[in-house]
Amino acid sequence: MSKLIVTDGKELLDTVELTPERITIGRHPDNSVQLNDRAVSGHHAVIVNIMSESFLEDLDSTNGTLVNGRRIAKHPLSHGDVITLGHHTLKYESDVQVDEDELEKTMILRPGQLAAAAGETLGSVSAAPPPADKPKLGVLTLSSGANAGKQLQLTKALTTVGRPGVQVAAVTRRPDGYYIVHVSGQRNAEQAPPSVNGESISGHARQLSPGDEIQLAGATLTFSLADA
Numbered sequence: 001m002s003k004l005i006v007t008d009g010k011e012l013l014d015t016v017e018l019t020p021e022r023i024t025i026g027r028h029p030d031n032s033v034q035l036n037d038r039a040v041s042g043h044h045a046v047i048v049n050i051m052s053e054s055f056l057e058d059l060d061s062t063n064g065t066l067v068n069g070r071r072i073a074k075h076p077l078s079h080g081d082v083i084t085l086g087h088h089t090l091k092y093e094s095d096v097q098v099d100e101d102e103l104e105k106t107m108i109l110r111p112g113q114l115a116a117a118a119g120e121t122l123g124s125v126s127a128a129p130p131p132a133d134k135p136k137l138g139v140l141t142l143s144s145g146a147n148a149g150k151q152l153q154l155t156k157a158l159t160t161v162g163r164p165g166v167q168v169a170a171v172t173r174r175p176d177g178y179y180i181v182h183v184s185g186q187r188n189a190e191q192a193p194p195s196v197n198g199e200s201i202s203g204h205a206r207q208l209s210p211g212d213e214i215q216l217a218g219a220t221l222t223f224s225l226a227d228a
Contacts, residue, residue, distance in 0.1 A: 002054055002077075002094035004047075006033065010088055018054055018094075019148050021181055021205055023047040025085060026059075029135030039063050046183055047077070050172045056083065056092065057160065057168075057183065074160070118175075127182070136225040138171070138178040143213065143220040154178060162194075167217040169194050169201070171208070180214065181205040 002018040016023070016033055023032040026044040030070070035044075041061040048055045054077040058065040066084040067075050075081075083090040138154035140161070154171055160183065162168035168183045182194050182201050193200045194216045195210070208214075212223045 002049070002052075002092065004033070004083075004093040005093060006035075007089050007091075008037075013088075017050050018047060021049055022183065023049070025090070033090075035085060035088050037086040037088055041171065044085055045083075048158065048170050048172075048181070048183060050170075050174075052094075053077075053157065054092070055158055058166075061085075077225060136227065138173065138208070139220045139224045139226050140171070140214070141224065143222050145219065161216060161221070163217040167194055169214075171215050172205070176207075178208045179205045180208055 002053045004014075004016040004018065005012065005022075006014040006016060014033070024043060024046050025031055025033045025035065025040075026042050027035055027037060028042040031043065041059070041063070043059050044061040045056060045058050045065045050058070055074065056065070056067065056072070056077050057074045058072060063086060064071045066072070067077075067081050069082075069084070073173070077094070079092065079094045081092040083092065090149045094149065123175075140152045140154065142148055142150045154173060157173050159171045160168055161171065162183075169185050170181050170221050172181065180194075180196065180201055189192070192215065195201060196206055196212050196214055198215075199206075208223045210224050214221045214223065
């Protein structure tokens, strides 16, 4: 069981068990963890929980997110990590360890464009190889724009895709297949929510099947399976 110990630097405010797949942290009351702190952005950071592992991502906040005193964009959480947001600290407690040396770049989507994220803010976190009885590897293929046909192999336990501040989704690899979950995104009438085959994925994870079309941040991607 993983949890956050929330303090304001002086006293304990809350203990939050990380049981949902997605925990949002920020000043607005619609967050899973609300921090009444003017130095904290409305939607400041998110923790995505994949089975027994947790991954922290800054949501393009104004003042940034620190882990153990270091500013991060994306970070695999380990027991004892201290997260600092504004004047608040959140201590992560868990008996699960994630190897930070296995971080890898992923991709950022812009309207009609797929770009390798070298030097960009998002990352994907490596885990154990696919199970022996699951030899197929997930692949995302951009279906529109000048870079249509470009592919990303989903070799990691967690791959984030999208545009920070607009829409970001996470594709996770689990023993029974691949799932997509909405991580973050602005709420406005002009931006349609992320969807699979036209069905919104906001608020829940959806298992992906070959041929599924994902609409995210103004781009369309097709999911397929290939030999590993």
